[in-house]
Amino acid sequence: MHPKDPLPNVLYIDLTRKTYWVENRKELFEEYLGGAGVAINLLKEECPKGADPLGPENPIIFAVGPFTGLYPIASKTVAMFKSPLTGNLGESHAGGRSAIAIRMAGYGAIVIKGASDRPVYVAVHGDKVFFRDASALWGIKSSLTVGRIIREREPGAGMRTIMRIGRAGERLVRYACVVTETYRHFGRLGLGAVFGSKKLKALVISGRKSIPVADRKSYREIYKELYDTMVKSPAMRKYHDLGTAANVIPLNKLGALPVKNLQASKFEKADGISGENLAENYLGRRIACAHCPVACIHLAALREPYVDEPYFYKTTFISYDYELIYSLGSMLGVGDAEELLKMLDEVEVLGLDGISSGVVLAWATEAYEKGLISDKETLGLKFKWGDAETYIKALRYIVSQPNDFYKALARGVDYASKVYGGEEFALAFGGNEMPGYHTGPTGYFGFLVGSRHSHLDMGGYSIDQKVLGKEYTLEELVEKALREEEWRQILSSLVVCFFARGIYKPEVVAKAFKPIGWDLSVDELEAKGRAIHRLKYEFKIREGFSLNKLRIPKRILETPTPHGRLSEETFKEMLEIFKAKIGLSF
Amino acid sequence: MASKIKRLDIIDVDRCVGCLSCMFACARRFGEGGYDRSAIAVRSTAGVERGFVVVVCRACTDPPCARVCPVGALTLRKGGGVYLNPSKCIGCGFCKEACPIGAVMWDDEMNKPIICTHCGYCVNFCPHGVIGLVEVA
Numbered sequence: 097m098h099p100k101d102p103l104p105n106v107l108y109i110d111l112t113r114k115t116y117w118v119e120n121r122k123e124l125f126e127e128y129l130g131g132a133g134v135a136i137n138l139l140k141e142e143c144p145k146g147a148d149p150l151g152p153e154n155p156i157i158f159a160v161g162p163f164t165g166l167y168p169i170a171s172k173t174v175a176m177f178k179s180p181l182t183g184n185l186g187e188s189h190a191g192g193r194s195a196i197a198i199r200m201a202g203y204g205a206i207v208i209k210g211a212s213d214r215p216v217y218v219a220v221h222g223d224k225v226f227f228r229d230a231s232a233l234w235g236i237k238s239s240l241t242v243g244r245i246i247r248e249r250e251p252g253a254g255m256r257t258i259m260r261i262g263r264a265g266e267r268l269v270r271y272a273c274v275v276t277e278t279y280r281h282f283g284r285l286g287l288g289a290v291f292g293s294k295k296l297k298a299l300v301i302s303g304r305k306s307i308p309v310a311d312r313k314s315y316r317e318i319y320k321e322l323y324d325t326m327v328k329s330p331a332m333r334k335y336h337d338l339g340t341a342a343n344v345i346p347l348n349k350l351g352a353l354p355v356k357n358l359q360a361s362k363f364e365k366a367d368g369i370s371g372e373n374l375a376e377n378y379l380g381r382r383i384a385c386a387h388c389p390v391a392c393i394h395l396a397a398l399r400e401p402y403v404d405e406p407y408f409y410k411t412t413f414i415s416y417d418y419e420l421i422y423s424l425g426s427m428l429g430v431g432d433a434e435e436l437l438k439m440l441d442e443v444e445v446l447g448l449d450g451i452s453s454g455v456v457l458a459w460a461t462e463a464y465e466k467g468l469i470s471d472k473e474t475l476g477l478k479f480k481w482g483d484a485e486t487y488i489k490a491l492r493y494i495v496s497q498p499n500d501f502y503k504a505l506a507r508g509v510d511y512a513s514k515v516y517g518g519e520e521f522a523l524a525f526g527g528n529e530m531p532g533y534h535t536g537p538t539g540y541f542g543f544l545v546g547s548r549h550s551h552l553d554m555g556g557y558s559i560d561q562k563v564l565g566k567e568y569t570l571e572e573l574v575e576k577a578l579r580e581e582e583w584r585q586i587l588s589s590l591v592v593c594f595f596a597r598g599i600y601k602p603e604v605v606a607k608a609f610k611p612i613g614w615d616l617s618v619d620e621l622e623a624k625g626r627a628i629h630r631l632k633y634e635f636k637i638r639e640g641f642s643l644n645k646l647r648i649p650k651r652i653l654e655t656p657t658p659h660g661r662l663s664e665e666t667f668k669e670m671l672e673i674f675k676a677k678i679g680l681s682f
Numbered sequence: 683m684a685s686k687i688k689r690l691d692i693i694d695v696d697r698c699v700g701c702l703s704c705m706f707a708c709a710r711r712f713g714e715g716g717y718d719r720s721a722i723a724v725r726s727t728a729g730v731e732r733g734f735v736v737v738v739c740r741a742c743t744d745p746p747c748a749r750v751c752p753v754g755a756l757t758l759r760k761g762g763g764v765y766l767n768p769s770k771c772i773g774c775g776f777c778k779e780a781c782p783i784g785a786v787m788w789d790d791e792m793n794k795p796i797i798c799t800h801c802g803y804c805v806n807f808c809p810h811g812v813i814g815l816v817e818v819a
Contacts, residue, residue: 166715168703196702200716244729254725255717278730304718304790312713319710320806323703327809383730384701389809391699395731413731612715 097126098613100308103162103204106138109218109225111294112152112210116225121204130161130204131591132187133628135176136635138207139185145638149180149286150268150293152211159205160195161591165307166315166612168323169596171195171385174588179285180293181270181452181508182527184639185632186285187548191385192277194301195591197257201303208296217260217298219250222305230297234266238445239275242298252302255386260298261288262447264495268292269506271452271529275444279393279415280385283449284550285528310613318608322599327389331598335392336382340418341371348426350561350658352535355426356481357458357521358651361534365431369421373433380413385593392595398437414441422532423454428461429481442488446495452508453494455529457487459509463518473501473516510647520650525549526641534652536560536659538573541670544646546581547632552594554581564658570666574673585628586621633680643671687761688815689741689800690722697810698734700724704804704813711803721787721798722813736812739763739785739798747777747786747795756797761818766797 097103104122109115121134128134135157142155156177163170173194179186198206201222208218215230228249236242239262246258257276264272265288272288273281282288291297309315326332334342347353348366355363367373380397384390395413402408414437424430424439443450461479463469471478475498477486493502504512509529513522523530525540526549533539538556546553554577563573583602584594592600600608602618609616616624653662702724705717712719723737741762748756748764755770756777773793778786787796802815 165706168706200718247729254723305716306709306718306791307715309713309715315713315715316710323807381731381733382699384699386700386702387706389701389703389807391701391810 097122097162098308098310101162101613102202102305102307103130103199105203106205106207107203107220107225108207108209110210111208111212111216111218111296114212114227118203125162125204128628129586129589129624130164131159131172131174131589132176132585132632133589133624134205135159135174135187136628136631138205139176140631140635142207142209143178147178149178149183149186150289152209152294154178154290154293156208156287156290156294157205158194158198159591160198161204161589162612162614163590163592163608164195165199165387166309167319167592167608168326169388169390169593169599170590171388172588172591172593173198174591175274175282175287177287177290178639179527180268180289181286182549184527184641185547185636186287186290187632188282188284188287189588189591190274190276190280190282191388191593192257192280193255193386194257194259194276194280196386197255197301197303199307200255200305201301202305206301208294208299211294212296215295215297217246217300218296219300220302221252222303233297235263238262239447240278240445243275243278246298246300250300250302252300255304256300256302258298258300261291261296262445264447265289265292266297267495267497267506269448269495270508271449272447273449275447279383279395279444281449284451285548286449288447309611311611315611318611322604322608323389325599326596329599332390332595335595336390338371338375339392339394339416341374341394341416341421343418344370344421345372347533347535350535351656352533352557352658353426354422354523354530354532354534356429357427357462358523358534358655359462361655361657363426363431366426368431368433369425369436371418374416378433378437388593390595396437398434398441412441414444416440419532420450420454423451424487427454427458427532428484428487430484430487431482432484435484439484439488439491442491446491448491448495451531452529453491455523456494456505456509456512457490459513459518459522460490460505462521463516466518468517469501473499475499475502519647523649523651526646533557533560534655534657536564536657537570537662537666537670538577540652540662541574541667541674542577544648544667545643545671545674547629547636553584554578555584560657560659570670571673574670574677578674578677582625582629583622585625589624589628630678630680633678637680643675646671686817688802689762689818690738690798690802690805691814691816692736692738693811693814695736695812696733698724698736698812699810700726700730700734701809703807703809707804707807711801718791719789719796721796722804723784723787737783737785738813739800740783741800741818746780746782750776750780752776759800761800763800764797765799766795768792768794771795
């Protein structure tokens with residue numbers, strides 16, 4: 097590391113005492129790079145065993161890495177905390193301007209401790225931290241409005257991040273998200289509820305530090321090589337053209353698109369919510385995270401007439417991605433693009449994780465159909481596949497929680513199904529609602545054992561598709577998945593967006609480290625990836641996670657995947673192989 | 683034929699995706715990361731959904747920044763715009779105030795203006811054709 101790189105500065109903010117301080121953690125960054133590697137260490141230091149995820153003892157860690165601000169597509173921030181949804185490791189990544197802002201403010205990580213007694217928002221401007229009263233922002237209807245207000249009050253336009261929660265976070269919905277730059281999210285595992293429990297409405301960060309490099313000439317050369325590869329790469333092109341929504345049609349053709357709570361894996365209305373249809377008829381603007389030339393963020397322009405006055409319209413910009421098209425579209429039988437967009441807008445306004453929200457509503461619809469719940473529980477809402485209007489009302493009830501049923505829904509599908517039944521079709525893994533990939537054994541294996549129960553841990557959905565039609569052993573699948581998760585610890589410590597994983601190969605990463613003053617071999621990097629993965633697992637075990645008590649919802653075994661019907665034995669076998677490989681006791 | 687004098691210009695601001703790659707490129711001219719010393723600025727137009735503002739020096743032929751400099755640190759560039767002589771500059775900030783489009787950026791560390799030299803390095807890193815070098819003479 098360059099001796100003058102501000103990366104090792106960790107900013108500690110204590111919300112209880114309204115104080116802050118900075119510690120230099122050079123050794124920690126040298127050993128664990130940044131991002132996920134540093135964050136898991138800080139989480140272990142700060143989060144006591146058995147901490148209440150919604151108590152003041154649960155810390156929030158944000159971390160960026162050595163590539164942030166120096167190389168393109170190093171655009172993500174890692175957040176770690178104890179998840180109020182799963183009661184275990186919480187890790188969520190977001191882009192926007194968050195990563196660059198933290199780095200330019202002069203920090204490698206930010207630790208938020210304690211809880212405020214009244215609503216506040218915190219503004220970090222370089223070396224200074226301001227605690228601002230947020231009583232008047234608490235309860236504001238839309239998370240977008242909160243962003244607008246803070247945007248006008250705080251300096252740093254163009255180079256700041258404004259992370260904020262909506263009412264879902266205030267009301268402690270266990271899968272509330274943190275919105276940043278209006279359209280990006282720390283979506284999964286309930287960071288929004290942790291913000292809410294601390295009465296922290298928003299976090300603004302800006303700064304103007306520069307980052308010195310060791311070898312200017314070769315830094316410029318390697319940067320150019322990386323940049324040129326990125327803008328010319330077909331994989332990156334795909335993210336720019338249709339965005340992640342490009343996956344709808346191929347996954348549907350494959351029979352891997354979860355439909356109506358995974359009662360089917362092909363959707364007859366897929367064309368309506370496809371990336372092609374959205375781009376051709378609704379796409380209004382594409383934008384990028386700071387320092388990413390790809391610009392995968394797709395904003396639909398939805399023009400709606402007001403019913404009370406002729407020729408009076410409003411146009412709303414709504415970001416769409418594959419995951420939400422699945423969860424709030426196909427999973428709920430919603431095949432109309434405009435209906436879908438209205439739902440996406442609602443989760444944005446409320447500040448909910450769209451994936452969990454959709455899966456919870458899908459369970460509720462099936463439970464309602466099967467008579468496990470009635471109009472009494474739903475307060476008269478008649479859940480029906482494809483009925484977006486009812487679903488939007490339900491989303492509002494999940495946030496306002498007028499009765500025990502909606503209180504249960506606000507705790508996630510695992511909890512709700514324990515109370516009302518229907519666990520066999522409650523689609524959560526490790527307590528986290530499933531993402532949109534019914535691709536085969538490796539995808540689900542990743543949801544089960546991935547350290548944050550996300551499709552992005554192991555990328556199993558991609559392995560499933562690659563081995564389709566080929567011969568493979570379960571041993572090979574587990575090996576590929578585990579090595580992938582280990583390597584992704586390095587990417588999420590740099591912190592590089594996973595979309596650029598095809599470009600940031602181990603040799604490329606080692607090479608890019610040199611001019612910025614680090615000397616790391618491919619072997620050393622891989623060993624660090626393994627070590628970070630094990631640290632995360634140790635935290636999980638400490639907090640009660642066990643490979644011996646995983647819940648596999650029966651539904652995933654009933655609906656055929658592209659690899660045919662899956663069996664419980666397959667997973668048992670994969671778990672045994674995994675246990676032997678990972679070398680930790682459970 | 684001698685090569686024509688060029689200046690940096692906005693080709694189509696509506697193509698901007700806000701990636702800030704141009705700003706990072708400008709800072710790399712000095713061999714550093716980040717965008718602190720960038721002579722080009724990109725920010726959203728009241729929220730990213732409304733698009734972006736890209737501020738570049740317009741290369742005025744009678745530049746107000748040079749007119750208000752009390753020490754003659756800014757000299758006219760052939761084809762428009764100015765050059766900065768940092769050893770003359772006293773950091774008064776008049777130039778920054780005088781530029782009506784805010785294209786004179788400020789280096790807080792050195793307490794001197796950051797002046798676009800119209801070198802066009804940033805153009806190589808704009809993935810969507812927002813900025814370009816155009817001939818002025």
